[in-house]
Amino acid sequence: MKTKERYSVTLRILSLALRHKKTFIFGLAAVVVGTALSMIAPILVGHAIDYVAFGGTDFEMITRYCVIITACVTASGVLVWCGNVLLSNLAYLTVRDLRKRLFSKLLTLPLSVIERHSRGDLMNRMSTFGENLSDGLYQGVLQLSAGAVTLLVTLVCMYTLNWAVATLIVLLTPLSAFVAAKIAKRNRVTFAEQSENMSRLSGAAEEYFSGSRVLRAYGRVDESAEEVEKINRDLFGSGVRSQFAGALVNPVSRFVNYIVYAAAAIVGGIFVIGSGAGGWADGIGATLTVGALSAFLTYANQYARPFNDVTSVTAELQTASAAGRTIFALLDEADEDKGGTEKVELPVSSIEFENASFSYNPKTPFIEGLTFRAEEGQKIALVGTTGSGKTTVINLIMRFYDITGGRLEFDGKDIESYPRADVRRSFGMVLQDTWLFGGTIKENIAYGKPDATDEEIRAAAEAAHLDKFVSTLENGYDTVISGDGEELSEGQKQLITIARVFLASPEMLILDEATASVDAMTERAVQAAFAELTGGRTTFVVAHRLSTIRDSDLIIVMDNGRIIEKGSHDELVALGGFYTQMLKAAGGE
């Protein structure tokens, strides 16, 4: 990612976070003050130590310092906790807002954009990337603010104690930063190598696990294991390298810290000696006591910590901004337009394609020269092989996709002059891929008419031949089904979606007539329900079984995005073309 882009992603995330100003400000303030208070403690302890001496301890001062330190560390503890909690909450609130926006976006983007991504990819943006962002935001704000305060307060404290030793420690700091940066660089290289090997492994495992049947049946398991072992060997090499590179950080930075520590001890010790009565240290305004030396030793360790943490925080921030970028990329896509403002007048007298064309990808034309007319009350069947464009025609009528050429007229006017939502609402749709959501059967049936009464729901279920099945369930219509409806058979799921359409009682119908995965008994119920549903309504049927569409007013035979034959069943049989061939091949007649 380019620096500029990363910068803008960060700014966008921050501007979202700033919507929760109070949480942001109080959280930041609590962390800053709490951290600062904890950084003052060593200096106070140092002062206290100076009042301790064999036979000459100033107990009054000790008591006073003990009270101050107690107050200081307790207050620091409370503040740090509050700050941490508030900043976590800030991250949660921000990501929650972002997720809500992302979710709404999923429902306003054109379907073409949605379908360009896999479902897993979109879900990943929602869950994993959301979490990455949340972690990054929290760690980023917390570590950067706490780190800055640690650095600043330590610096001030050290200079109040003794400018000379303070300067020594400051001068040694780049050593620590340099070593940390070196290790981080090495880490990045080995990490990249390791993740490359890991994705090779996942790819191979995916291929060989999903192909397990063939590997076993053809006796190739050992060969596949050998291939995996090759990757495993590479993973050993890169694994050891990256594991060791990661493991270097702690001991090496500890060692560097101890060098600073020892230097502070030596120079500090010399200054303490020089601060005795009439010593040279007084002359340069840099006296030092034993207590102050002990404070210095503590600071020598703490001062470098933010530099050591930089590595891990940077990694986290990088992950977060990469996550943010992919989320924003989706949010920045243009929404589907709402369509025109013309009012849909029912009944819709006709739907007509006139030399319409469409393609999913501008380079490869798909639908071309599509011309046909559906009159009110007619049943139109679309038949053809898989991938011939039947479903695409449905997508165009529903305005899930827009034609790229020619005309599509709805009730005599360009379909684009009506609001998309209104065009869609005038259709009832039963798709091959049944869609149920987590909730009760009742809620699922009432999806198109949320205010329906129980009687209406029941009547719809009856019409869909579903009532008998539902009454066998312990909780009847209140039975809760999972999102996938796994406890139901394909046929039962299909019947629920049919009942849903019955209840919504739309002007026109679209049926993707899939009964391939329905057992024979249920199939009969589904067919009967379909027959009842279509009565008197303009209906578009994507037909998989030719027998069910024999009575259609118009049968459209598609192949490779074009209409190759159209007419009634009898006309097409008389023609003796592709339709007749399909009838024969499918086994009938």
Next chain:
Amino acid sequence: MSKLLRYFKGYVPGAIAAPLFKIIEAIIELILPLVVAYMIDVAIAEEDTGLVIGLGLAMVGMTAVGLGFSLACQYLASRSAVGFGCNLRRALYAKVQRLRLGDLDRMGTGTLVNRISADVAQTQQGAAMFLRLLLRAPFIAVGAIVMSAIVAPQLWYVSFAAGVLAFAVLLIVMKVSVPRFVDVQKKLDAETQITGETIKGERVIRAFTGEKRAAEKFAGAADAHRKTSFVAAAVSCLLNPLASVIVNLAIVLLLALGSGEVDGGAISQGDLVALINYMTQILLALMAISTLLVMVSRALSSAARIRAVLEMPETEEGEGAEPDENAPLIEMKNAAFSFGGEENAVGGLNFTLRRGEVLGVIGTTGSGKSTLAGLLTRFYSATEGEVRIAGNDVRDYTSEQLNSLVTIAPQKALLFSGTVRSNMEFGKETDDGEMRSALEKTEAWGFLSRKKGLDTAVNQKGSNFSGGEKQRLSLARALLKSAPVLVLDDAASALDYVTEARVMKNIMAECGDRAVVNISQRPGSLRHADKILVLDGGKVVGLGTHEELMRGCELYRRMNNNG
């Protein structure tokens, strides 16, 4: 985890040496405060600049030695942990390929890929952390308490109490926060589930203009997720501040009590500084322990998931049997298979198939067709009745023997990355001519010759071929295998009717002396089979020739008339 320990094989010395080396570094770290105390009490008190410098350099020298041991530990630990991970990965891969296919299907490829990648990586990371910090952190914590007691025996209880108290806080906070984080995960899952459900239902939601309702549902889930996260954070964020308050209060106590001891001459000023240093070391060690515990608990749950796979039952290997030339090639006697549910996935299978005969199997999705195919290839072992191949129970053969007897072209044509040739070699390692002839029979040579023929590259899972092309390649591979029993499990479903008819004709011509089980959803493709088996919902509803079934099997008749 303990059961997985054997996967350290080959790396045991390193795994033992690593923590020991780390302890040497820890001991040096524990001695340093004593050096500082000596510096304060002797070198500084006696104004001996040379000794101050000497002691400082000694500190650098000691820590350099510590660094050496520490690096040795880190290297050995990395090597052992990664070696452990590789051993585990190897074992897991082999295991998955021995799992019963029913279990493999149930777990799903995605889950298993996760086990072998993410879970092994997590376990490996846990092992590395464990080796690196296992002894160090507790050793420093306990060591610092002991050293304090040595420096100031009369004040032993202060650091002891602080250490114990802080450790208790650590355990309590973790214990309370773990279930909260489980809760958070559940809420996140709920959120993800709604997202998945919505993406799947895009068309229906838009058709019913349900966008607003979906958004409200999601908002509810997102708010709940935020709230539980907040509670979990409130608990887990207690750890650091609480522990540091405890340790700092202990320092205050040391100051208050220690000042009296110094005043009385029992300890020196330098000793007091050392005591305070030890407290800081205890705090740091406890923090390390808390990170370690989080890592280890994550690794443990990954390890448990891996172990669950490693302990799953395996496909049983037969002892070996001699095929009987004269027995029917396939014989099923009341065979049934159940995945463990109440109903059989397929049952009541009774038929015999001899050399040269073709059995057609028809039925809707979920009727048990593929399960039947799996019984023949021993992907599934009959839970009732008997499946015999060439006179022996299918379970008696070794995998190798069975592979030479039965070949399958599965519904999902599975190709592997490499070339067309390397995929064809699955069937038989033979010359190009024979491969080409098989590919011609399955009408695959046409599209291959426009590419690079046998050298055409195959991407992972054959993603550079269309469904129909993949099936034609897969059929050629099956044909090359030339095993006496050929099972075609809906293996031409993606071909158009005309191509399918041609390909099947070629295949049947090749299989004059084999037994072919041809499974299909297209009645037209089965009409000429010697026998046709009709399945519905896992049960046999008809068995006979086309004519017999047209007369006697209502479902078969309807399938044919439906077209």
